[in-house]
Amino acid sequence: METAIKPHADETPTNPAVLKYQQRCFTEYAASIGLPKNYMYPDGNPIRPLPPLQTAIGGLMIVGAYPSARFESRPSATDPTRRRLIPIADNLHPFAKEEYFDGLRVRRLESGKQIRTHLFGPLGLDAEQCWITDLVKVFLYKPEHVDSCGEAVPQFQARELRSHLFDFGRKSLSWLKDECNICRPKIIVTLGEEVAQVVLNERQAKADDLLNRPLAPSADLGGYPLLCLPHPDACRRSAKWRDNIESRLHVVGDMLH
Secondary structure, three states: OOOOOOOOOOOOOOOHHHHHHHHHHHHHHHHHOOOOOOOEOOOOOEOOOOOOOOEOOOOEEEEEOOOOEEEEEEEOOOOOOOEEEEEEEEOOOOOOOOEEEOOOOEEEOHHHHHHHHHHHHHHOOOHHHEEEEEOOOOOOOOHHHHHHHHHHOOOOOOOOOHHHHHHHHHHHHHHHHHHHHHHOOOEEEEEOHHHHHHHHOOOOOOHHHHOOOOOEEOHHHOOOEEEEEOOHHHHHHOHHHHHHHHHHHHHHHHHHO
16 A cells, blocks of 8 residues: 655645646647657656646746756767766756766756856845746757767657747646746846847847846836846856846836845
């Protein structure tokens, strides 16, 4: 007989509306955006939607683009001296603080580290005080992933979907709006050019424009205040975007207090 797992005494009970959304997202999201059936990693692990796990109500909502994955270093099937990095499993949740061994070295989910460095730290927040989600809820293969999988696992045919981000994102807006209706955020912060393009429905607009716009109501997300910021990982690589986010975080802080 199976026994239900009881929550620890210090666990916060899950909001019923949040839990219902997480369950629906896990079971219905992939089909709703037209994700191919049997979409999986090279070893057969299914690629699943990652619903938000940090789900604080009435504060800061953070929206990334789409999840990364856990990667593993594998030898090339044609040249065993050559190694290829291939995706093998889902991350734990959006912007997770996550480390693992990839076969050669310890690998860290860089977006999880950088969001803490460039967003949470300066704002004096913990992840648990925010609603943290991704616009598109599933990992998307890039062309380089297709190449590495083809070389390391030649019997597996990965399907490149990264180029479909905008279309998947537009199909995902109803899901994001449902999250807004549960979260009722004081402010929504999107991270990076592509999320801003989708949420504002301006596919041709560029980062220098989108990521410098003032706080404004979001027409597609229930009118909640929206601010488009650089992705924290871009801040790691670029002083330009680091200066941008540092100069605009006061807007977020003002909305939260």
